[in-house]
Amino acid sequence: MTAMIPGTLRVDTPSLSSADFLADPAAAFIALRTFDRPTLVVSRARVAAQYDALVGGLGDARIHYAVKANPAPEIIRLLVQKGARFDAASRGEIELCLSQGASGADISFGNTIKKPADIAYAHAHGVTLFAADSEAEIDKLRTHAPGAQVYLRVIVENSSADWPLSRKFGCARSALAGLMGYARDQGVDVAGLSFHVGSQTRRPEFWNPVLDQIAELWTAGRAAGHDLRVLNLGGGFPATYEEDIMDAGTYAAAVMEAVAARFGDVPYVMAEPGRGLVAEAGHIVAEVLLVSRKSPDDLHRWVYLDIGMFSGLAETMGEAIRYRIETPHDGGETGACILAGPSCDSADILYEQRPVMLPVALTGGDRVVIRHCGAYTSSYSSVGFNGFPPLDVVVI
């Protein structure tokens, strides 16, 4: 994931004030260097500041960082030092957290689909919090992680997220009582509930209808005698892409106010920001390979970058996440462009349904900066599709 710093100072080094560095270290770093391939630059200082803002808003709730958003070891280590806990999707992510100084007790194994051997590994390394959404998974946890505190994931509806989740994870709400009873019969500790409002939930009020659903289940579960004490809010904390998002602390505080109003005093509330913690801390620097039209009367230009859907920008799938793109010609006249990646795959198109407005002066060889790419980029990159190397990552 990490890499040496490529490139050298540019001859035409722009002058940057210390305020520029403080405001956006990754952008300042990019402005001062050249790069010979697409590179994600992520600032630890910016991650730390965002972490502090989230902690301020979340109050007593604990952050379990969603490691999958950006598994750069330097970021994990920083968050360990700041007292964060972790949400791991796999044995590989647990190993990563442990290698960077986290203790097993600080890690939640949040995937509802686990190999028995990986459950046993986590248990042996001190992990006690596990997710489940089915009887078969409860059976695995009983056998391979005796004493585990299990939170059951529930499917929620009415998501207003930009990237609403499928029904892949969670049991139906109607099935929860039966699943809790099954776990109790098996001697498994049903410690709480989890859900997900959907990734990139842009406004805190979008949480309300979802929290209403969970609160009803929570109350019913306690009434049925289950000792529910872990409320896992999941992720959904947004980042600024095309639309400006309110600051993370204000957002988190609003969510917690809505939680308190519905759940009262819960012993352990956990939040799993990924995107909301690291996305704005990083930018990708890339290069324009070609600007062309399919015919002289084509209404759109086609702009081809040296990074695409299979080398880091997978979240453009369905044009769900719309990144802001900076060019050397910003401020000049713009026109509608279809944006595509470098591979010989015809599906490697980033924005076509809704073209992007880019400067008329844009041309092959121009450098562009794709803003707020700290989350879900480097880890999505393919090993070498079309012979292109994976996205380079520099953590500063």
Add this chain to the structure above:
Amino acid sequence: MTAMIPGTLRVDTPSLSSADFLADPAAAFIALRTFDRPTLVVSRARVAAQYDALVGGLGDARIHYAVKANPAPEIIRLLVQKGARFDAASRGEIELCLSQGASGADISFGNTIKKPADIAYAHAHGVTLFAADSEAEIDKLRTHAPGAQVYLRVIVENSSADWPLSRKFGCARSALAGLMGYARDQGVDVAGLSFHVGSQTRRPEFWNPVLDQIAELWTAGRAAGHDLRVLNLGGGFPATYEEDIMDAGTYAAAVMEAVAARFGDVPYVMAEPGRGLVAEAGHIVAEVLLVSRKSPDDLHRWVYLDIGMFSGLAETMGEAIRYRIETPHDGGETGACILAGPSCDSADILYEQRPVMLPVALTGGDRVVIRHCGAYTSSYSSVGFNGFPPLDVVVI
């Protein structure tokens, strides 16, 4: 891309005849071994046999293997030894082919979007065939690959492919004459035309309307004085997935008959099979992690595998490619299943719009074989999304 052979002989080794090995070496290899992670097993013998079948059908046309379909070095080396030529999408793929013994003269740089430095690299290593579809790319080729033979790619319509291509590559047919004239004015050799019927074009007669379009352009180009002598048919050669496809030799012969009827005697016809050459030579062995229902009255079971869209099965995107799946319970009663991958990404669902019929007896821990995965799997795999390692590859 390659790996040591993991696993050992199973205790319950099935008995396999030499005929089994000859008919499907990868399946026989899988049957005799255990695997501790998802693994693609590809048979060189099967690739060689398919190559021979295609050569038989293609006659005088030359195969340029689309390296992106499967860049395993052992496959490239085998094809070099068999006299194949290559279609490279990037400098990385050119380097790979050269490292396995190909000469630059046998490599076509087929991406219409290239970095100037990569064009210069290819030129310096003896590559003479280049693709282009825009004035800007012709300018680059004039400067960095003087003397190159350039084939111009054209957008075609009426594709009947399972994976029809977008407008990403090629110039509009109405713009071709102007582009040819531009190239001539620049002193660039317009050696021919290229197009693509669309990936997985299941029947040879689907080529006819597309060939009609190209033949018209070919005739007009020659009438305008361009010395067209390279006809690049691109890919589109299919593999058997859900539907049985006719044998490769018969298919190729039918395409060549249609080409001859429209183009007569062309000095150099090139075909770029990727999928059609390697897909059927490999299978992926994977494991069922969980079988569950979202509620007791759920009509579908959810089947979660330890491989998904981000670890090798990217071509299930939009459910375009539908793989056949073998299980230990085949022959028993079946039911409709939604098939999903192991990651904590809700988009990591393989088949949901049209569920797959799988045995009722299927359960966590079962091994499955996903058939005909030799193309567009290993190279699509992410570097480590969700902490899962890339797809393992064993070439036998």
